[in-house]
Amino acid sequence: MVFCSKCGKKNSPDNIYCSECDFILMKNEYFNLEKLESFNEIVNEDNLKVLEENPLSEMEYAIILKNIARMAREYLDDLSDEFKSRSTLGKIKMIALSYADVTYKSKGSELGSYSYNRIEIDDRLNDCDLISTIIHELTHHLFNEIFEQMLMYIWEVEKSDALEAYVSFTLGINPVLVLANEYCAHTVEGRFIPYGYQNYGSFNNMISESFDLKKDSEIIYFALKLGNSIADDIIRILEGFVTSQVRHDIKEVFKNDYAKAPDYDAILLESEEMFSTEEKLNHMHVILMSGISIAGEDINSREIFKVFEEGYHKSNN
Numbered sequence: 518m519v520f521c522s523k524c525g526k527k528n529s530p531d532n533i534y535c536s537e538c539d540f541i542l543m544k545n546e547y548f549n550l551e552k553l554e555s556f557n558e559i560v561n562e563d564n565l566k567v568l569e570e571n572p573l574s575e576m577e578y579a580i581i582l583k584n585i586a587r588m589a590r591e592y593l594d595d596l597s598d599e600f601k602s603r604s605t606l607g608k609i610k611m612i613a614l615s616y617a618d619v620t621y622k623s624k625g626s627e628l629g630s631y632s633y634n635r636i637e638i639d640d641r642l643n644d645c646d647l648i649s650t651i652i653h654e655l656t657h658h659l660f661n662e663i664f665e666q667m668l669m670y671i672w673e674v675e676k677s678d679a680l681e682a683y684v685s686f687t688l689g690i691n692p693v694l695v696l697a698n699e700y701c702a703h704t705v706e707g708r709f710i711p712y713g714y715q716n717y718g719s720f721n722n723m724i725s726e727s728f729d730l731k732k733d734s735e736i737i738y739f740a741l742k743l744g745n746s747i748a749d750d751i752i753r754i755l756e757g758f759v760t761s762q763v764r765h766d767i768k769e770v771f772k773n774d775y776a777k778a779p780d781y782d783a784i785l786l787e788s789e790e791m792f793s794t795e796e797k798l799n800h801m802h803v804i805l806m807s808g809i810s811i812a813g814e815d816i817n818s819r820e821i822f823k824v825f826e827e828g829y830h831k832s833n834n
Contacts (some may be wrong), residue, residue: 533580541583552677556822559683560812564672568809571671572802575794581666586754589615593758605766606644612758613655616662618832631657633832634681645775649710649766652755656702659751661688668805679831682825687808690821692727693740694804699723700744701751706789708752709759711771717786724756738790743800746791 519528526537535542553559563799572719573581583601592615593600600611613619613636621640629638629650638647664684669676688694699720709717724730728737759767792800 704748
């Protein structure tokens, strides 16, 4: 029998959801005590073979998304009274804190940044821009988290600095995936702020700096479509916490505090183009395998990996 970690109900091992409260059942095989803690433990033919032979089903992917949502739910349930009493910005920050550290900076031109499970935002911003920036940077974290959870599920391992480094390495060395990640963050941000305040500036900058609009049109389109597809998953996760009431409150913050009038030109960059779930999972599966292939062939990969691993070690300890 499998006991539900939420209500304690006994369930059949074949159940995915608790028969009593519909909570996802955490079975022993989802996470075990093994950790992959080095470059060599991750980048090898055995792990590549396991990845090749075990693509995720749509049901398994749905379980992963549910469990990512569960992380925030458990954190926020323990602080429900505090959450209710917070300002709109305070609520958004608490949602972000359920996944990553949130710190403030007071220098530099960037509104915010994300690295090593840490969101950094400029405390000189008004509440509107802080809300937008936190959602944007949180999306970068969740983009990585989805790929990490996929590996944890397939390899049956716990999260580790090395595993997080591998995901950052895989998603960070390919400009197309960096572009997809950025488009995803803008798309999710745009879902939760008022119509007309979307800003795809960093996405446009990436295209102008790293791509040729004509020559690279197909790969730009792929990045946009992949980013939009994963954004849809992240939006559904966050909608469980950024409720209709919180979205209404965000609109009120923008109405009262934002000095600039809405600019609807950026909305033209919004897209409804998405991969089917099957197509998306196929692409994500190839991406996960590509990191091992690239790392095995590139002599600089070990050093790049080491930088990522040290960053996560400092952040997580």
